[in-house]
Amino acid sequence: MIDVLLLDVNETLTDMESLRDDFEAVGLPRHSLDAWFAATLRDGLALTAAGAYADFRELARELLEAQLVAAGIEPSDEKIATVLSGFTRLSLHPDVEPGLRRVHEAGVRIVTLTNGSVAMSEKVFTDAGIMPFLENRLDVSTPQRWKPHPDAYRYAAEVCGVPVDRMGLAAVHPWDIDGARRAGLQGFYIDRRNTPYPKAFLAPDLVVPDFEGLAAAITR
Incomplete structure (x- = not known):
């Protein structure tokens, strides 16, 4: 075939379910994973449709920072790393x-x-x-x-x-x-x-x- x-x-x-633990560890609800991952795909695909390109990790980082700020949480490098490093685990x-x-x-x-x-x-x-x-x-x-x-x-x-x-x-x-x-x-x-x-x-x-x-x- x-x-x-x-x-x-x-x-x-x-x-990717274990990433929910990482979201919870930085103070975000476990269900935040779904909106964040969907937003990362959405924005990456939108840029591609417009003829542009963004690195997945950088785009994911910026959207995670925005999500933390919206929840009233300081988007420290440590918190960002806690979530993004979860992909390697x-x-x-x-x-x-x-x-x-x-x-x-x-x-x-x-x-x-x-x-x-x-x-x-x-x-x-x-x-x-x-x-x-x-x-x-x-x-x-x-x-x-x-x-x-x-x-x-x-x-x-x-x-x-x-x-x-x-x-x-x-x-x-x-x-x-x-x-x-x-x-x-x-x-x-x-x-x-x-x-x-x-x-x-x-x-x-x-x-x-x-x-x-x-x-x-x-x-x-």
């Missing part, structure tokens, strides 16, 4: 390692592509034991276009030296699946929460409950 499996990182591979969803192991053993090349930075996930992947499965880890700093801009996916295909139609993106975000499909890739929706896929987006080529289900589907 594909030569290269392209992976989204945040939420698709990593379980995330765990993977339990289905990721066995699923990727099976994909890797089947000879499918595996590459990550994130709107964040490659460095943010290095410790997480190493600790979880999936680093040997990954041929390459990419972020959008080179094309300077956040996903779902087509240039981000085409950049990954160029690095891998494959036509876009021989690459499939796995993600939990429908907007990411839609962007990949419009760029010519196949799209694999990881639907852990049994969430209906929006009809406004191009439909995925596969809908699976987790990476073990994806591995079974693409290695038959």
Whole structure:
């Protein structure tokens, strides 16, 4: 079906729930994580749509500072670091390692592509034991276009030296699946929460409950 499996990182591979503890530690409600992460994606995608670019960490930092100020909390460097460093302490969803192991053993090349930075996930992947499965880890700093801009996916295909139609993106975000499909890739929706896929987006080529289900589907 594909030569290269392209992976989204945040939420698709990593379980971000532990970041709620970090928000609570700096005095913000645990649910603040949702608004902050959504705002970071919103502003990054808005800048991309306008033909501009911002680094994920810097944008996330500024939005976190604004959130702290709005809550009447001094946005100290220590508080900012407490939250942002939480990305390096995330765990993977339990289905990721066995699923990727099976994909890797089947000879499918595996590459990550994130709107964040490659460095943010290095410790997480190493600790979880999936680093040997990954041929390459990419972020959008080179094309300077956040996903779902087509240039981000085409950049990954160029690095891998494959036509876009021989690459499939796995993600939990429908907007990411839609962007990949419009760029010519196949799209694999990881639907852990049994969430209906929006009809406004191009439909995925596969809908699976987790990476073990994806591995079974693409290695038959």
